[in-house]
Amino acid sequence: MAEGIDSLMYEFGAGKSAIRELFEKSMELVQQGVTDIWDFSIGNPTVPAPPEVSEAIEKVLATCSSFELHGYTENNGRLATREAIARDLNKRFGHGSRRYGAGDLMLTAGAAGAISATIAALTLPGESAIVLTPYFPEYRMYIQAWHCHCVEVPTTPTTFQPDIDAIEAAIEPTTRMVIINTPNNPTGTIYRAEVLEELADMLRQKEKDLGRVIYLLSDEPYREIVYDGNVNPWVPDYYEDTVVCYSYSKSLSLPGERAGYVLAPPSLTNHDHAYDALLGSQRAINTIQNSLMQRVLELCAGVDAPIKEYRRKRSIIYRGLSDIGYDVVRPDGAFYLWIRCLEEDEKAFSEKAFEHGLLLVPSDDFGCDSYVRLSYCCDDETLSGSLPAFQRLWDDYGGYRWENNV
Numbered sequence: 001m002a003e004g005i006d007s008l009m010y011e012f013g014a015g016k017s018a019i020r021e022l023f024e025k026s027m028e029l030v031q032q033g034v035t036d037i038w039d040f041s042i043g044n045p046t047v048p049a050p051p052e053v054s055e056a057i058e059k060v061l062a063t064c065s066s067f068e069l070h071g072y073t074e075n076n077g078r079l080a081t082r083e084a085i086a087r088d089l090n091k092r093f094g095h096g097s098r099r100y101g102a103g104d105l106m107l108t109a110g111a112a113g114a115i116s117a118t119i120a121a122l123t124l125p126g127e128s129a130i131v132l133t134p135y136f137p138e139y140r141m142y143i144q145a146w147h148c149h150c151v152e153v154p155t156t157p158t159t160f161q162p163d164i165d166a167i168e169a170a171i172e173p174t175t176r177m178v179i180i181n182t183p184n185n186p187t188g189t190i191y192r193a194e195v196l197e198e199l200a201d202m203l204r205q206k207e208k209d210l211g212r213v214i215y216l217l218s219d220e221p222y223r224e225i226v227y228d229g230n231v232n233p234w235v236p237d238y239y240e241d242t243v244v245c246y247s248y249s250k251s252l253s254l255p256g257e258r259a260g261y262v263l264a265p266p267s268l269t270n271h272d273h274a275y276d277a278l279l280g281s282q283r284a285i286n287t288i289q290n291s292l293m294q295r296v297l298e299l300c301a302g303v304d305a306p307i308k309e310y311r312r313k314r315s316i317i318y319r320g321l322s323d324i325g326y327d328v329v330r331p332d333g334a335f336y337l338w339i340r341c342l343e344e345d346e347k348a349f350s351e352k353a354f355e356h357g358l359l360l361v362p363s364d365d366f367g368c369d370s371y372v373r374l375s376y377c378c379d380d381e382t383l384s385g386s387l388p389a390f391q392r393l394w395d396d397y398g399g400y401r402w403e404n405n406v
Contacts, residue, residue: 008144017137018350018365025359036357038386043185043335045253045377047309053252056299057292064295073291075282077107077261081298085261088301093234104265106278107294109258111221111247113287115179116142118243118262120285121277122177122215123148129177129217130170132162133367134338136185136219148176152367160189160329160338164198171206171214178203181219182232186366186373187338188331190226193233200239213241213269221247221260222334224305227314230332240267243274248297250335250377251305259293310335313376313383320387324394337374338363342397344370352396356389 016024022041060069076082082102089100108114115138123129125147131139133154143150153170156163167178178199182191203214218235223246226232236242247260264275282288317337321328327340339360341349346362350372353360363371376383 012141012145018361019137022359022361036389037359038357038382038389039359040374040376040378040382040386041359041361043250043375043377044255045250045335046379047253047306047377049253050300050303050306052300052303053254053296056296059299060292060295069292069295071291073288073294075279075288077105077288078291078294078298081107081294081301082261084298084301089263091302093237098237098265098267100263100265103275104263104271106262106264106275106282107289107297108245108260108262108282109287109289110249110255110260111219111245112138112142112260113258113285113289114245114247114260114262115139115217115219116145117278117281117285117287118215118217118245119143119148119177120146120281122243122274124176127174127176128172129179130167130175131179131367132167132181134160134184134186134363134371135179135367136181137365137367139179139219149174151175154368155189160184160187161192161195162199164195164202167199168202168206171210173210173212175206175210175214176212177215177217179217179219180235182235183222183226183331183333185222185334186336186361186363186371187329188334188336189329190230190232190332193238196233196235196238203239203241207241216242217245218242219245221250224251225307225310225335226333227307227311228332232333236263236265236267240265241269243268248300252300252303253306254293257289257293259289259297310377313378313380316380316383317374317376317386320384321390324387324391325399326390326394327400335375335377337376339372339374340400341370341372342394342400344402346370346372353393356393356396358386358389358393 019042082105086100086102119142128149128151129143130151130153133152140150151170153166207214216239223232244263249255268274329338343349350360350362360372
């Protein structure tokens with residue numbers, strides 16, 4: 001390694017994620033005039049932001065001064081915005097004495113900023129954080145960046161629900177955190193309430209046995225994007241030491257605005273110290289969201305996600321691929337399809353798909369084998385237009401070439 005260069009940061013920068021690598025490759029091909037490309041690599045919604053967002057932006061621009069729009073805000077975000085988000089959370093999830101306030105929230109630059117700040121604040125170097133495979137690959141980077149160990153634990157085969165026995169076996173004296181994501185990226189699975197209850201009971205017992213706090217970080221950017229009458233459980237109702245990381249990137253189609261938050265519920269062990277640690281990590285890594293967007297979120301905190309659009313898109317691509325013969329996990333939420341590869345080697349399959357203009361992310365980036373992820377938050381024409389290419393890919397293989405396609 002060159003002198004003066006941090007080897008870990010160099011590794012993160014030089015070794016791009018498969019998602020970003022495919023996305024950038026697609027952008028290059030489009031700029032070269034290539035048209036037969038169907039980019040399913042990244043969760044970058046083409047569904048327009050709800051009209052309430054545009055209306056809020058126009059209102060804020062018309063009524064606020066330049067200083068109000070572009071000046072510094074509080075380190076944890078504008079009080080009025082945090083109060084608006086707390087009201088929305090209480091309307092949907094508050095009950096009895098379980099209420100949330102502005103002093104439980106810290107506004108961040110998306111869920112990425114929220115997760116990184118939470119790990120920075122609530123772990124010590126040398127401790128470990130458990131992730132459940134398959135998982136969003138950036139978790140590994142966030143954990144390692146703060147000099148902690150990333151421990152991968154497989155979910156239950158076929159259902160992709162947390163395997164409580166496997167998680168318990170992976171917990172050791174240095175375990176500080178378990179990270180979950182429901183609805184899940186990449187499978188679209190919603191974790192069942194009874195599974196979360198079992199997970200919470202086990203973690204409480206482990207906290208007693210080890211004499212230390214074990215945080216449950218619930219990453220929830222797809223919380224509102226659920227289908228077929230499913231309900232995504234509110235994780236703080238199950239486990240007291242839950243920290244929620246949220247983003248408006250998906251629910252309001254605002255990925256480029258980097259708008260999110262951390263919720264540290266009042267039930268959190270040593271809540272005030274934990275919250276101050278979060279503020280300290282905010283100062284250290286500067287993940288606060290821009291002041292204009294904070295004012296917009298004050299007006300849009302309770303706006304509904306475009307569920308109908310995503311349900312339609314899911315139907316187009318899920319039915320199309322299933323009719324061809326692909327083994328596809330039917331998603332309960334989010335906007336991804338988890339597709340079993342036609343051959344066992346997911347990288348080879350992804351490369352073969354690329355020859356047909358299909359950009360699919362191989363599952364090794366998510367911590368498991370023999371799948372690819374397809375993001376269907378793109379336009380309907382891309383979804384329906386890709387089906388002939390998927391058929392040609394199927395015909396090239398002659399269907400599944402390996403035995404474990406169940």
